[in-house]
Amino acid sequence: MGKIIAIANQKGGVGKTTTSINLAASLGVLEKKVLLIDADPQANATSGLGIDVEAVTNGTYQLLEHSTTAKDVIVKTTSPNLDLIPAHIDLVAIEIELVDKKNREYMLKQMVTDLKKDYDYIIIDCAPSLGLLTLNALTAADAVIIPIQCEYFALEGLGKLLNTIKSVQKIHNSTLDIEGLLLTMYDSRLRLSNQVVEEVKKHFDAMVFNTIIQRNVRLGEAPSYGESIISYDASSRGANNYLSLAEELIEKNK
Numbered sequence: 525m526g527k528i529i530a531i532a533n534q535k536g537g538v539g540k541t542t543t544s545i546n547l548a549a550s551l552g553v554l555e556k557k558v559l560l561i562d563a564d565p566q567a568n569a570t571s572g573l574g575i576d577v578e579a580v581t582n583g584t585y586q587l588l589e590h591s592t593t594a595k596d597v598i599v600k601t602t603s604p605n606l607d608l609i610p611a612h613i614d615l616v617a618i619e620i621e622l623v624d625k626k627n628r629e630y631m632l633k634q635m636v637t638d639l640k641k642d643y644d645y646i647i648i649d650c651a652p653s654l655g656l657l658t659l660n661a662l663t664a665a666d667a668v669i670i671p672i673q674c675e676y677f678a679l680e681g682l683g684k685l686l687n688t689i690k691s692v693q694k695i696h697n698s699t700l701d702i703e704g705l706l707l708t709m710y711d712s713r714l715r716l717s718n719q720v721v722e723e724v725k726k727h728f729d730a731m732v733f734n735t736i737i738q739r740n741v742r743l744g745e746a747p748s749y750g751e752s753i754i755s756y757d758a759s760s761r762g763a764n765n766y767l768s769l770a771e772e773l774i775e776k777n778k
Contacts, residue, residue: 539708544649549752550770552605562611574750
C-alpha cells in the first residue's frame with residue numbers, strides 16, 4: 525500500500541515544487557512507482573516535467589470537481605516510474621466553486637485513496653497558501669514534508685502552518701504525520717544559512733531531515749528544460765541531494 529505525502533508551506537519560494545518534482549523523480553530512479561499530483565494553480569510541477577500546461581484539458585481541477593476519475597487524468601512522464609496528474613490555471617477557480625459543497629475538504633481524498641494500491645508514493649505539490657486546495661491535500665495525505673529555506677524569514681509563518689496541521693489532525697485527518705522538515709537553499713559560505721540550520725535543528729530536532737538541499741544553479745535551470753534535476757544533470761550537487769533525500773525517505777518508511 526502506497527503512502528501519500530503532501531509538500532506544503534504557505535510561504536512561496538521555499539522549494540516546494542522543486543522538491544516535489546525532484547523527490548518524485550529520485551524515488552522513480554530508485555525503482556519506486558510514483559505519482560505526482562500538481563495541486564497548485566501555477567502548474568509549475570506540470571511544466572517542470574515537460575507537459576504543456578495550455579494543452580491540459582483533464583487534471584486536478586476536474587478531479588476535485590469529481591467530473592472525471594483519477595485514472596483518466598494521469599499522464600506518463602519521461603521520468604522513469606513517474607506519473608503525473610497535471611494542473612492548469614483553471615484550478616484557481618476551485619476554491620470558490622467548492623466553498624458551498626458538502627465535505628469540501630475531502631474532495632481530493634475521495635478521488636485518490638484508491639490509487640494507493642498502484643503506487644509506492646503519491647506526492648502532492650501544494651499551493652503557497654493555507655486555502656481549500658492545501659486543506660484538501662492535507663486531508664488526503666498520510667504525511668507532510670515542510671520545506672524551509674535557509675534564509676532570514678525561515679521560521680516566519682511556520683507556527684501558523686503547524687497549527688493548521690494540528691487542526692487538520694483534529695478535525696479531518698487524525699492519522700496525518702509530519703514526515704519531516706526539509707532545509708532548502710542552503711549555502712555553506714553564509715553565516716545566516718548555518719544559523720538557520722542550527723536554529724531549526726535546535727527547535728525541531730528529530731523532525732528535521734538529515735539531508736539538506738544546497739543552493740545549486742543546475743536545480744534552477746532544470747525546470748526551464750521541462751526536466752527533473754535527475755535527467756537534466758545527474759552528476760550535479762542538486763541531483764545528489766535529492767537522491768539522498770529519497771533514500772532517507774525510503775529508509776524511514778521501511
